[in-house]
Amino acid sequence: MAMTTDIRTPAPQRPRTGSAAPPGPGPRRGRLRTLWGSTIGKKAVMAVTGLLMLAYLLVHMLGNLKVFFGPEDMNGYAHWLRTLGEPLLRYGWFLWIARAVLLAAVVLHGVSAYQLSRRDLAARPVGYRHRRRGSSYATRTMRWGGIILALFLVWHVLDLTTGTVNPRGQEGHPYENIVAGFRTWYANVIYLVAMLAVGLHIRHGFWSAAQTLGVTRPGTARLLKAGATVLAAAITAGFVSVPVGVMTGVVN
């Protein structure tokens, strides 16, 4: 029998950082587990949930603009949202379904972001002594922006959904609640900071989602980047116009 032995020391086993993936075809994990288990898959989850939330934000922003047409328009629109889907759905169901979907999206988006960030930080445990100025600007913006947005979300729900922290907080009267809310300085500050964060988050996130989902091709990168900027600017401007409207007295 031939053999390979080491007469001095046991055969060297090089340190392996990772374990081998199952080679070749064979039993594989389910599709969703594969996705959720891989960095690319998790990024794809973030991309899809992000795009979903982006679509929601766009509608939300357009809806908000009704505030400029007076209380009837605004409150009527709010009422219509609750009757949407009737008679298939009962009153308010659509909104609850939307809320559930959004909540799931937020949770998936957040959990993925958290796990990926943890992983990214662990993958570079030691930095360079010689620091260069910032390429990781976008990454930092996304991470801190994401945290700011998560906190804002809590405030926003307490302010205009449950009315808990709203000075008026009357259900069924969003127009009045909005106007009341934006009469306080802190609401304006919180809101404006958050909308800035939304803009930056969308600008990088949209582009990032496109990359993650692999829709970019060498030729379309610039177009997508420009699209992301326009979209981010439009949404931010749309949202910001409301408090500005209240502050300047256009809305009251």
Place this chain on the structure above:
Amino acid sequence: MNLTLRIWRQPDAESPGEMRTYEVEDISPDMSFLEMLDTLNETLLTRGEEPVAFDHDCREGICGACGMVINGAAHGPERTTTCQLHMRHFADGDTVDVEPWRAAAFPVVRDLVVDRSAFDRVIGAGGYITAPTGAAPEAHATAVPKPAADAAFTHAECIGCGACVAACPNGSAMLFTSAKVNHLAALPQGAPERETRVLDMVAQMDAEGFGGCTLTGECATACPKGIPMPSIAAMNREYLRATAKR
């Protein structure tokens, strides 16, 4: 020219390391960065000190062995390998910081030498076409459109130096992995294993402890062979396609 070098010295993987300062004199602008380090090592050796360990071999920019972070940039200020970086890109009196690749998946072995075997395992997980010797059909049996051949070549140029990982703030190996995935996916010969290849390589890449991609683009900027950033998006597409298809 004369330079002050601050070089990471670390006796072995377990011991702590530190930046140490060295002065080098009479450096010719025509020297490569490695030849400049040779000069330093020659001086250290005759003084009885241990020379600085660094990986290097072909010294013509193709084997991918060399690589160090010079003034915070993988392979230094020029877009090339460290062996092809020449001292004419530095000025007399400069202070130059030299550090090893930093990533959890590339542990430091000694001084500027790191363990990049994770790359080999990523390739072993699926970065090939199963074509046992002797089984090949006549080379002209399948025509490959020139654009496909060119696309394959662009990605096949990767030298596996690891600069992408070193430059990435997340220690991500997406550019490296995508280069091989895209090289083989572009060719008809690579089609039968197209799905398993990307799934297995990405799984191995993750298992090695590389970080994820946050699209900072640092990898493509550092890549001495110019593997383009869209390569990563293309791999993402391959991956999602493979997940959906199988």
Place this chain on the structure above:
Amino acid sequence: MNTPSTPSTPSTPYQDYRTGEPAVDTKAPDGPVAERWNRRRFEAKLVNPANRRKHTVIVVGTGLAGGSAGATLAEAGYRVVQFCYQDSPRRAHSVAAQGGINAAKNYRNDGDSVQRLFYDTVKGGDFRSRESNVYRLAEISTGIIDQCVAQGVPFAREYGGLLDTRSFGGVQVSRTFYARGQTGQQLLLGAYQALSRQIATGAVEMHPRTEMLDLIVIDGRARGIVARDLLTGRIESHFADAVVLATGGYGNVFHLSTNAKNSNATAVWRAHRRGAHFANPCFTQIHPTCIPRSGDHQSKLTLMSESLRNDGRVWVPAEPGDDRAPQDIPEDERDYYLERLYPSFGNLVPRDIASRAAKNVCDEGRGVGPGGHGHRGGAEGSSVEGGGGRREGVYLDFADALARMGRKAVEERYGNLFEMYARITAEDPYTRPMRIYPAIHYTMGGLWVDYDLMTTVPGLFAIGEANFSDHGANRLGASALMQGLADGYFVLPATLGDYLARAPHQPADPDHPAVHEAVRAVSDRLDALLSAGGDRSPESFHRELGALLWDECGMSRTEEGLRKALERIPELRAEFWRRVRVPGSGAALNQSLEQANRVADHLELAELMCLDALHRAESCGGHFREEHRTPDGEAAREDEAFCYAAAWEFTGTGTAPVLHKEALHFEHVHPTQRSYT
């Protein structure tokens, strides 16, 4: 075992070699040359597939030959244990080959055939190679392309999707397949990927960063190697039923060459010391188109693909000492010397001829550019200290090509080479002619092997550049990649089985005295290096040896110079063991120790090279002896006396070796004086 530190007083002076029994290739089949390989394969015994797993094969090196062999043997079912000194098998120096790979596909319908590739290779090798081997190489060449395409090697293609080819290095058919200027890289990655697949399945046990330091021979058979783990410094013995050396050439004996900085001759030299004959060590190839040296700090030379000569024109100023910038020298004061001397081949003459012509014009004082070697006094024509004397460089001018084809076409074809040149020299080759000078590039000599690629030590095989077999005295461009892959993918896997099937199959005894002796020899030698405690770096010895060899055993050689070198080398070797300084310990990564150990072997191999060059009193291919030239100055072969391969047997460090002559027979290609005028 000789103690390394004391060069024993040789019993007979080194130059007084003895001629022993002729070397006989017992495996060479006879009959019509076109049927020999088929016959050999049919006659070879096979190992039952079920038993292959029980056979272990050690493969040292992971270049084109080693990588392809390891992968193929593992696919066949053998247990492979493979080694490379690099941190990854993908970095072997085959990766740096630029130009291309030959194959007799005749896709161009330009009259190519197996027969013609065979003929060109025998003639190109100046009739110092074996017809049987060369024919086999030509025959196998076509299958290599098929194999590589199937692996996904992205060869250059035409718009129709079919493979593109070009003409290369003094050949009149277009048979060279290429992948831009990175053919070696792409072929190597193909082999590396195939090997990686086998590593992942466990069929190949890969040991990167591990260097072979000795061969274990038990009862006359190669049964393993002693290797050093370069990270931990551990000395390990590994056992097998056969050992394959795929460790490349020994060009780095010259210190400056186009080889990788760490390429070395240790594996083949240790095998030679253990009984493997070394053939034709003086057959070294100089590549004409390298970037000239820029100064004494130079650590290696960079080659630029010979394909540049397809469109570039080589010239120097007509008058010596012309200091004008190239663009200021009018046409009629330029000497396009290759076109003048060799009108029918012009700039495309074979490598040895182009190289020597460049040396001659520089010797005449017509060299250009700043490069030269100022530190080397003594030799005729060497520069005066401080420059200003001899310049080493000739122009390779693309002005005509740029005017004819346009910049875009030139960029398309040579862009990456131009870029590399500009990066290294800081000169723009689009506006100023490139400067080139010859450099050591490839070694045709190597371990003597029979038709089965087995050395004189049963069970020890040598493949690729490590053996001597196919290129004779000069290798044609784009044939190294072809030979490496032919050996690894096709030849060795077929012939190795025959040896394994016939050899007694029993485990090697790890406690055999030969094993302990080999391990001790390695440890003693490393200890001797570490404890020499001198004042000179290994690099300084390497540089000095290289300068000596380049002057006396380089592009042209004289009896006087070779005798001088043979006197100097033992002195230098003795000084090395006395004065070398290796800091650090042997129990960790120690690159100085690695280098010192390699230089120690170079200091022995160099001596054999010079002796071989001295004994071969003729000029042929890369071996040019000043005393043996035709009236018009070309190489003059002496077929009567030297139509043989010289296989040298080791007898001890510094003691006269024994010469075994393997007579060469030319039945199909009749030896003629090579003429390219």
